[in-house]
Amino acid sequence: MWVLDIIDMNTYKVIMLTNLLxxxxxxxxxxxxxxxxxxxxxxxxxxxxxxxxxxPAICISIFWIISKSVVGRYKFKNWTEGTVIEIVWTIIxxxxxxxxxxxxxxxxxxxxxxxEPAITIKAVGHQWYWSYEYSDYDISDLxxxxxxxxxxxxxxxxxxxxxxxxCLVLPIQSHVRIMVTAADVIHxxxxxxxxxxxxxIPGRLNxxxxxxxxxxxxxxxxxxxxxxxxxxxxxxxxxxxxxxxxNWIESKISEE
Numbered sequence: 001m002w003v004l005d006i007i008d009m010n011t012y013k014v015i016m017l018t019n020l021l022x023x024x025x026x027x028x029x030x031x032x033x034x035x036x037x038x039x040x041x042x043x044x045x046x047x048x049x050x051x052x053x054x055x056p057a058i059c060i061s062i063f064w065i066i067s068k069s070v071v072g073r074y075k076f077k078n079w080t081e082g083t084v085i086e087i088v089w090t091i092i093x094x095x096x097x098x099x100x101x102x103x104x105x106x107x108x109x110x111x112x113x114x115x116e117p118a119i120t121i122k123a124v125g126h127q128w129y130w131s132y133e134y135s136d137y138d139i140s141d142l143x144x145x146x147x148x149x150x151x152x153x154x155x156x157x158x159x160x161x162x163x164x165x166x167c168l169v170l171p172i173q174s175h176v177r178i179m180v181t182a183a184d185v186i187h188x189x190x191x192x193x194x195x196x197x198x199x200x201i202p203g204r205l206n207x208x209x210x211x212x213x214x215x216x217x218x219x220x221x222x223x224x225x226x227x228x229x230x231x232x233x234x235x236x237x238x239x240x241x242x243x244x245x246x247n248w249i250e251s252k253i254s255e256e
Contacts, residue, residue: 037214
């Protein structure tokens with residue numbers, strides 16, 4: 001697990017309080033998204049709610065028109081035949097699609113936008129674990145592997161199949177560029193709370209941008225069927241303050 005001796009008590013209390021306030025891991029019978037921790041995920045929430053407001057209204061309206069047409073077949077004949085109704089039924093869906101298209105295009109370009117990163121991380125998918133490399137520092141081997149914690153080693157309150165022995169530690173309120181690739185087969189680096197899902201392809205380097213708005217522990221999993229232990233290579237990202245992140249980096253460097 002994460003090295004707790006470099007975390008002061010105040011930071012630990014903030015993390016525990018954040019875990020109570022926000023839903024950053026899957027829950028039983030969960031029907032909605034996990035709580036957003038990045039601007040991209042907030043926009044995904046907005047687009048989802050925007051479409052889910054429009055879609056039921058369309059379904060109810062169409063069902064009402066069909067019901068009226070069936071019950072009052074001759075009374076509502078003008079609702080199903082004629083030039084005017086054909087024009088109306090063409091224009092209204094076009095307008096509705098515009099209301100859906102503009103927010104979705106905005107989100108598409110936002111997700112593809114890469115800011116000037118403060119930190120660059122490389123995530124490599126293996127069968128079946130992740131390895132992370134911090135390449136912005138003086139030493140070239142600041143890297144570690146992240147394996148799933150076996151069920152037999154879980155502590156009270158841990159999440160089954162989601163806990164790892166080494167979390168990916170990132171600072172909050174900072175633009176982080178993450179380079180994703182794979183060493184053997186195709187994997188997928190996905191963290192729902194951060195709105196990130198990037199394919200890890202052998203011989204190819206994909207990139208994405210992460211901006212953590214708050215501290216916390218965010219879980220994800222490989223979203224590509226990559227083999228028999230596909231479900232046993234989780235992702236855990238620990239968002240901490242910049243001061244705590246610097247202390248963690250210094251402790252890692254001093255270990256080398």
